[in-house]
Amino acid sequence: MLIDAGPDDGPVDACLDRLGVQGIAMVVLSHLHADHVGGLAGAMRDRAVGAVAVGPVREPTWALQAVARSAAEAGAPLVGLATGRRLLWPALTLDVLGPQRPAGHVDPDDGTAVNDGSLVLRAVTPAVTALLTGDVELAAQADLLISGADLRADVLKMPHHGSRYTSRGFLNAVQARAVLVSVGAGNRYRHPDPGLLGALERSGVAVRRTDTGGDVAVAVDGRPGSELEVVTRGSPLPAPGRRGVRAPAGVRAGEPASVRRKRTARMSRVRRLRSRGRPVPRARPCWWRAPWPTGRSGLPPRRGS
Numbered sequence: 045m046l047i048d049a050g051p052d053d054g055p056v057d058a059c060l061d062r063l064g065v066q067g068i069a070m071v072v073l074s075h076l077h078a079d080h081v082g083g084l085a086g087a088m089r090d091r092a093v094g095a096v097a098v099g100p101v102r103e104p105t106w107a108l109q110a111v112a113r114s115a116a117e118a119g120a121p122l123v124g125l126a127t128g129r130r131l132l133w134p135a136l137t138l139d140v141l142g143p144q145r146p147a148g149h150v151d152p153d154d155g156t157a158v159n160d161g162s163l164v165l166r167a168v169t170p171a172v173t174a175l176l177t178g179d180v181e182l183a184a185q186a187d188l189l190i191s192g193a194d195l196r197a198d199v200l201k202m203p204h205h206g207s208r209y210t211s212r213g214f215l216n217a218v219q220a221r222a223v224l225v226s227v228g229a230g231n232r233y234r235h236p237d238p239g240l241l242g243a244l245e246r247s248g249v250a251v252r253r254t255d256t257g258g259d260v261a262v263a264v265d266g267r268p269g270s271e272l273e274v275v276t277r278g279s280p281l282p283a284p285g286r287r288g289v290r291a292p293a294g295v296r297a298g299e300p301a302s303v304r305r306k307r308t309a310r311m312s313r314v315r316r317l318r319s320r321g322r323p324v325p326r327a328r329p330c331w332w333r334a335p336w337p338t339g340r341s342g343l344p345p346r347r348g349s
């Protein structure tokens with residue numbers, strides 16, 4: 045199960061490679077902003093995908109069309125998820141809790157309205173429960189509170205990249221032990237809000253953010269109620285101006301073996317083509333080269349956040 049694909053093909057593809065993911069039962073796109081759907085093709089590259097799911101808010105339509113094209117190219121059906129649906133897999137139950145009140149018409153240029161149309165999912169496994177909130181803002185969070193849905197979860201994917209438009213009431217209802225913030229470094233929206241994260245940390249919650257921690261994983265030992273271990277792996281992107289230990293020739297510091305194999309295979313292909321005077325195809329963006337978080341995408345320029 046993959047929830048959202050990030051803005052670009054390269055990072056999500058490399059992340060799934062690092063995790064050894066060769067197939068995905070379902071890719072759920074919480075909403076259609078480019079920072080969530082832009083990497084869809086990368087997520088599906090060389091992987092079997094059961095379905096691509098979207099919520100009831102289908103704006104912006106250009107993004108829906110691009111998603112539909114990518115899904116069709118990958119041979120994955122595009123399906124709609126509605127609030128109240130329950131999806132069952134072995135050892136995983138996924139309840140669709142929101143959007144509670146999807147608007148009949150949403151202005152695609154109204155970022156908050158599109159965000160509030162995000163799918164909100166509660167994933168329950170025998171060991172851990174997670175609340176996956178897309179980019180819901182204050183109104184959608186209030187709707188969830190009013191609905192009486194069980195929002196409690198061990199792990200909360202912080203709404204909207206840790207935006208300040210997240211209510212304390214909502215966070216209190218979730219009672220998470222670990223809060224994960226998916227957020228681009230140096231973003232122009234000033235996500236995440238330090239006040240909110242500081243308050244969570246002071247109350248004993250383990251807060252981890254991808255802009256400073258890189259890959260984040262939650263490890264459990266399988267027993268209900270047991271301690272969660274939240275680990276970060278550091279950013280695979282080179283730090284600006286970092287000096288220090290030089291990697292051996294042919295090896296890039298911090299580069300996972302699976303990525304290195306792909307890169308060296310590509311380089312020998314390139315050398316072969318060049319030696320025959322043939323044109324060399326453009327490389328697809330790689331994890332450490334992708335101009336993340338502001339970089340290219342196969343989709344039109346990003347709107348929303």
Ligand SMILES: [Zn+2]
Pocket residue numbers: 077079080179204205348349
């Ligand atoms: Zn977003």
